[in-house]
Amino acid sequence: MSFIQMVFETIFQWLDLFWIPLALVFVDPRQWWKAVGFVLSCVLTLRLQVEILDTLGIPHGLLPFIDSSPYVRGLMIYGLFIILFFWLSKYYKRLDPFIFLAASFSLFGGAFCVSSVIMLL
Numbered sequence: 001m002s003f004i005q006m007v008f009e010t011i012f013q014w015l016d017l018f019w020i021p022l023a024l025v026f027v028d029p030r031q032w033w034k035a036v037g038f039v040l041s042c043v044l045t046l047r048l049q050v051e052i053l054d055t056l057g058i059p060h061g062l063l064p065f066i067d068s069s070p071y072v073r074g075l076m077i078y079g080l081f082i083i084l085f086f087w088l089s090k091y092y093k094r095l096d097p098f099i100f101l102a103a104s105f106s107l108f109g110g111a112f113c114v115s116s117v118i119m120l121l
Contacts, residue, residue: 016043016075019082027089031100038085038104045112046074049119063121070119077118081111 016039023035050071053059061070085107092100 016046016078019043019079023082023086026086028093031089031093034101034104035085035089038108039082041108042078042082042111046071046078046115049074049116053119058120061119061121066121073118073121074115077115078111081107081114 019039019042020036023039024032027035053061053070059070061073066073085104088103088107089100092103095103
């Protein structure tokens with residue numbers, strides 16, 4: 001394996017961390033810590049789900065008709081939910097902070113459930 005290939009593979013494994021600088025750009029400064037927390041929780045949960053699938057002995061999912069790896073599927077699903085979170089934080093700036101935090105937890109729960117189902121396929 002060449003050095004360049006190893007660099008690209010490492011970048012691909014940590015590709016979802018590029019959401020953090022985007023969060024600092026697109027999210028209101030009063031909600032930066034919530035956005036960074038949301039992105040980091042999605043990143044860590046994705047890795048945990050992939051490790052669980054590997055431990056259970058189903059590293060490619062249960063059904064053979066989806067060719068992509070569960071990591072790639074998780075990247076796409078969590079990416080969509082992170083974009084949805086950015087949209088939520090942009091258009092609901094004046095929302096009560098507790099309601100915003102509850103909406104963030106709900107969004108994270110939805111992201112976890114949808115990604116679990118999609119990654120198992």
